[in-house]
Amino acid sequence: MRAVPAPDPLDTWVAHAVEKPGATGIFTDFDGTLAPIVDDPAAARAVDGAVDALHRLAARFGVVAVISGRPVRFLMDRLELSTRPQATNLVVAGLYGLERARGSAVELHPDAGRWAEAVADAAARAEADAPPDVLVERKGLSFTLHVRTSPMSADWARSWIEACAAATGLVSHPARMSYELRPPVEIDKGTVVAELLDDMSAGCFLGDDLGDLPAFDALDRLTADRGLAGLKVGVRSAEAPQELIERADVLVEGPVGSAQLLERLGLDGA
Ligand SMILES: [Mg+2]
Structure with missing residues (x-):
């Protein structure tokens, strides 16, 4: 008997996502995932195509969010929130969720x-x-x-x-x-992902570092608890932690690979 090749986890997940775009969440880290790591953190910028792809996805899918350890004002600037019409569809969570952008306003976590x-x-x-x-x-x-x-x-x-x-x-x-x-507030990328996926049936997260593992944990938990279609995307680099690489369902090569994956999500089945 011939072995049947296992389905590609990305293809399987994309099929879920395009079947129910309104019930799909797409989440990503910023530094090392959309933006190359640079010596001066203030100089970091997303690679070409990444910001366009995010805004396109935000107009199509249930919830699209950038969840980062950066201050939310920095992210709002880099993601061009103030210069794009309909940019409010894109959710931006800074400081691991201690700050959240609501249009042009910033909300702080009540305990922080x-x-x-x-x-x-x-x-x-x-x-x-x-x-x-x-x-x-x-x-x-x-x-x-x-x-x-x-x-x-x-x-x-x-x-x-x-x-x-x-x-x-x-x-x-x-x-x-x-x-x-x-601050010792019980919040991380995982709590933000779990909250945003509250009534969603599919969710993915792209990350490159240790602080992204709680988001992977949240996807695993929701998959086990209620059958969420989850996809953990690891961004490969010379510095990527081994645990992140081992736990990812799919690996992409650096921020350029992330942008290509986001562009594909915006095109497949559209
Ligand atoms: Mg990162």
Whole structure:
């Protein structure tokens, strides 16, 4: 008997999505997923075609969201929310869901605001303590120590962040060449995905880093609990964590691969 090749998980998922576009959610990370990682985080931009594809998808599918650790204002700018008609269809969640764009307004998570002062104090201490080659990025309700251009300072940054977390009650989150402190609010990319998929029958998430794994967890949970058609897309790079690569249903090559996949989702069955 001839072996029947297993169906391609992307083809299977796209068939679900185009059958019920209004009940489909499409979610993506930003840095490393849509935008190449660059030394200066302020200089990051999505690759050609990615922003167009997202807006096209947002006009067609039930919910389309960019969910990132960046401040939501940065994302709104990079995703051209203010310059495109109908851009409000695209949901933008910043700081892992602590901030959400509603049209041109920004809503804060109700539990996060009271931590703003503690975050600002800790960020000021980081700026005073950090070696000159460590970049302190203030994000409002969180801040990040970047060691991309100074890997020799990675140990310093990790122990500083851990000590600060223990002293303040803020929570540390390691990522690619960076360490971040956030308020101890039970929110991450997974809680945002689960909320946005509340009444949807299919959902996918594209991510490249450890902070994206909770979104993969949420898709797995919804698939097990209520038969959601989930698709976990891992973005391959030299720095991609092994766990992300192993858990992905589909791998794409860098942000260009992500943009190609989003473009395909916008065209298939349309
Ligand atoms: Mg990323």
